Amino acid sequence: MLSTHPAEEIEDAVADIMPKLRGAFSTVVMTEDRVVAFRDPAGIRPLVLGRIGDDYCVASESCAFDIMGAEYMREIEPGEVVTLVPGGIRTRMAVEGVRxxxxxxxYIYFARPDSRMGGTVLQAARGRMGEILAREAPAEADLVIAVPDSGTPAARGYARASGLPxxxxxxxxRYVARTFIQPGDDLRQHGLRMKFNPLPEIVSGKRLVVVDDSIVRGNTTRQIVQMLRDAGASEVHLRISAPPIRHxxxxxxxxxxxxEMAAHEKTVDQIAADIGADSLAYLSLEGVYEAVGGERATHCDACFTGEYPVNGGVSDTGKYLLESADSTITA
Ligand code: SF4
Incomplete structure (x- = not known):
């Protein structure tokens, strides 16, 4: 749409097409003399502006600025178009007033823990999720362990708040990629065996609280519980620093x-039985918002609640809802 648009200036073309697009996009377009960055009007994905010397830069997460020695300035606003030109920026709002x-x-999983979002560094927010989880779902146990690295900050918070070691x-x-994004069950299971090695000297004979940030399919979690039992753990109490993913x-x-989701049409007790845990508890939705210092009115939490903020709140459809041609472009 951009490449065939008749506008003389690329920003005018962007401003014209943005209201016609649905869904999440944080986009960077480079032309011969400028870089144009724009973020979808609902601001579903992050996009941030930084500065390096006299010049500006954009990234999806602020941790990229730390790596390149740039200074974080601010988030690019939902619906905003920012143009980077030598020594400066130009900005305009292409779409306003969208929820x-x-x-x-x-906050829970995708972004790197050293990124800042909504005014908080995610490592700290994830630690608070663990603290609130300990308050909401205490356990009679001897030791808190994390599913590394995804559960590490929340496990620390859980231990801090519960007083457990x-x-x-x-x-x-560390040389194996994330299991969540690898296609196919076989590859995922093989990946998991290569990824974690339990330490019997630490877990044997112990009643464990095992903290992770999410359960998606449940296959990974089931194997983790089994690996810990094989290593001698006497009890495994799973604590998840997010609500059940059902949508x-x-x-x-x-x-x-x-x-395929572990929580599909199941109670928490049924999920615990499927996974083989002695107990299972999830952080409440309110607990997540408390940890990040945000509110529902400005966030998407549809994978937990089924209440989709874009496209009429449809929950009964598959993940490709917005990929059909007639729903992606509305005019
Ligand atoms: S459905 Fe879940 S993963 Fe997708 S944008 Fe909403 S909160 Fe994020």
Whole structure:
């Protein structure tokens, strides 16, 4: 749409097409003499502006600025178009007045812990999720361990708030990619065996609280519980620093279908039985918002609640809802 648009200036073309697009997009376009960055009017995905010397830069997460020695300035606003030119920026709002719907799962899982979002560094927000989880779902246990690295900040928070000791129950092989995004069950299971090695000397004979940030399909979690039992753990109490995921994402995150999700049409007790845990508890939605210091009115939490903020709140459809041609472009 941009490349065939008749406007003389690229920003005019962007401003014209943005209201016609639905869904999540944080986009950077480079022309011969400028860089144009724009963020969808609901602000579902992050997009941030930084400065390096006299020049400006954009990134999806602020941790990129730390790596390149740039200074974080601010988030690019939902519906904003920012043009980077030598020594400066130009900015305009292409679309205003749309309900803001920042992805709640960015705080919980997607974004790097050293990124800042909504005024908080995520490592600290995830630690608070663990503290609130300990308050909401205490456990009679001897030791708190994390599923590394995804559960590490929340496990620390859980241990801090509960007064239980914390240790590393697993050593993680850092050369294996995240299991969540690998396609196919076989590859995922193989990936998991290569990824975690439980330490019997730490977990044997112990009643464990095992903290992770989410359960998606449940296969990974089931194997983790089994690995800990094989290593001698006497009890495994799972604590998850997010609510159950029951609905697909329409906004660019490749989640499994509803039927493949561990929490699909199941109670928490049924999920615990499926996974083989002695107990299971999830952080409440209110607990997540308390930890991030945000409110529902400006976020998307549809994968937990089924209430989609964009496209009429449809929950009965698959993850490709916005990928059909007639719903992606509305004019
Ligand atoms: S459905 Fe879930 S993962 Fe997708 S944008 Fe909303 S909160 Fe984020």
């Amino acid at each position: 803001k719907s920042f992805c709640l799962f960015e 914390q240790d590393d129950g697993f050593v993680k092989n 697909p994402c329409h906004f660019g995150i490749d989640m499994p279908t509803r039927e």
